[in-house]
Amino acid sequence: MYCFRNGEIVPCEEAVVHVSDLGLLRSYAAFDYLRTHNGRPFRLKDHLARFRNSAAGLMLPLEYSDEQIRDIIGELLERSGQEEAGVRFVITGGNSPDSMTPVKPNFFIIVEELPHYPPDYWEKGVKLITSDYQRDVPGIKSTGYLNAIKLMPLIDRSGAHDVLYCHDGQVLELARDSFFLFKENTLVTSKENILLGITRMVVLELCQNVFPVEERAVRADELTQATEAFLTGTTKGVMPVVKIDDNTIGDGTVGPNTRKLMDLFKQHVGRN
């Protein structure tokens, strides 16, 4: 695997940062993550727009155009000999002289193997547990995942796939994925205090003229009223959710609306 680091392409094993890096010492870093479908980056433009917005929110200048980044990704994939892969962009506050002040950013593009999930996750759906949390700066895709990783043992003990963040009586998002529910044929998803997922955006596009959509604050008690639920994310696409804490969603199987969206999404990525 190959990696782009501050202007040069290096083998991943040689890709290092100095210990004075502000992403490492102070979590001052933004990132984004996309995957390929059919060997081509999926929704690159949308991911880069979000990544630029995150970097700008941290006042970190990104000195590469979309076209330059597209070319770099192409070269990384070719050299890495990967057909389908994950691509991670990371920009940090740079090698700070005083461990606090941002300087010239460090910027990386890393090609990664895609994670594999059991087919059961899509065929039978997954379980989530809720946890009270809201990202520090929800609109910026920062590297702040300490809480999510700290919860991993609890998720494992609960036999759950992942955690659904709720806060102030509202349903928000997963640590790395967006959350949707159906109330009969109406699709409902939260809109504020979350990171706006790219797969979430695709699903909302696909739903036009198919389902009525409500993008709004989702109350925690609406989880018990959901007839279907699912999560969306770059590596998971559309993945059904059949249980949240002790509450079974619908009849506990993957519902027809979710199946329809999974089909629509599959067709959509097939055209990438």
Place this chain on the structure above:
Amino acid sequence: MYCFRNGEIVPCEEAVVHVSDLGLLRSYAAFDYLRTHNGRPFRLKDHLARFRNSAAGLMLPLEYSDEQIRDIIGELLERSGQEEAGVRFVITGGNSPDSMTPVKPNFFIIVEELPHYPPDYWEKGVKLITSDYQRDVPGIKSTGYLNAIKLMPLIDRSGAHDVLYCHDGQVLELARDSFFLFKENTLVTSKENILLGITRMVVLELCQNVFPVEERAVRADELTQATEAFLTGTTKGVMPVVKIDDNTIGDGTVGPNTRKLMDLFKQHVGRN
């Protein structure tokens, strides 16, 4: 300057981590920071106890004894030719194979130059601005300082020295320092939802039999009732605060109780 990295001592410029490090990619890291006084680490035992507690909170094993760490610091200071210096401990979730799962930690000890502040900060006191924030996991000294760094331009524009975090109507702490106020001769400081500072602990020890102390939740409206205020931190010791937002503390000069504590603290570190 020299740095300890996973068992070896290297010149600081060679101290690097791999880009798969979970501290860098996911902010999954704990740290601590001490300084020397008279060439010797100040309150090493207390700092290491807190560092071990932070690492344990993140389930990161630290495989060095206090004695081993004391010896490593001694060697780092000697090789670096530093009399007085800052010493930073960092432990991360290691080089993760899937960018999410903690593995064998990366552990560093970095010797750093101490920051210098103008003598005016102690003679005339500093200004703070308040901001609504509470650390994600207040009891763990994690590397999560994105919010603090993001606020730096606002602090500069306000002509302030730093930011005082308040949340849910309570006064908490600064990003890197603890906060105290006097109501006449009674010393008041918050106790919950903050990181318990080592200099804070020293000041509380020094106040025994000198001032009545109330360690308790501090309401935001008590800021206007304060007759004196100060902050404490490793690099700042006891530093007077004379203004918070638009509110002048006392008569806007360094008060007698704060002066007394500054003297007591100076005597105390002189004995290190």
